[in-house]
Amino acid sequence: MSAEDAVKALLAGIEAQNMRVVAHINGQANAAKMGKEVPADQILEVFRPDFAIRVWSACKPAGHDIPLRIHVYEEGDEVKIACRMPTEVFAPFESSDLDEIGKELDVLFDAILNTTTGE
Template sequence: MIRFEVSLSADEAAEKLIAAIAAYPMGLVAHADGQANCAKKGIEVPADQILEVFRPDYAVKVWAAEKAAGIDIPLRIHLYEAGGRTWVAHRPATEVFKPYVNPQLDVLGGELDAIFNQLLATLDPWKLP
């Protein structure tokens, strides 16, 4: 799991990531804003957002390599507040696909990790590994 603190609000981090996702180009499959959804029910919670990110051509490659791995896509980026700080978490594709013990997924995971590293690098102070 990649987890790091940013000096942005969760909303600011989401905006930067959404712009980076569009520019890459990847696809923003879903954007769930838990804080906003709870507020609609009168419940106050700290910021908590999930960005689900993928692209159709990669989905087809994953399905071709291991149909059962479809449960693990799209990949997610979690933005949240804890302890008065904003955090970003992401499980790399190589980690997500590891249980399948599939060389084709290993290759795809490496490609996707490189893409997600570039997306996450748009958020200072995180740097590419």
């Protein structure tokens, strides 16, 4: 799967899970605007307002770590997808409410990421 196809699959998965793309950073396109050519490198920032409100209520400092990111990039001939899962992102805050939100979001992010593997 190409990086572009992976991003398309992820965008469809984000929509299917009723999440929102807060920002889509296309490093390759931005480099091209400067006349530079780089391998594919895109970041999807993903979240949803109702989850944001819950995160802020559970632990205001955790607001710094949302939206969550999915990174699609080329390394050699391989397309790679990286994502720190919500429970991992929220764990340092040691909040049981935040842990529960993370578990809910893990299910959604698993489904989103699986759109690139056909699972």
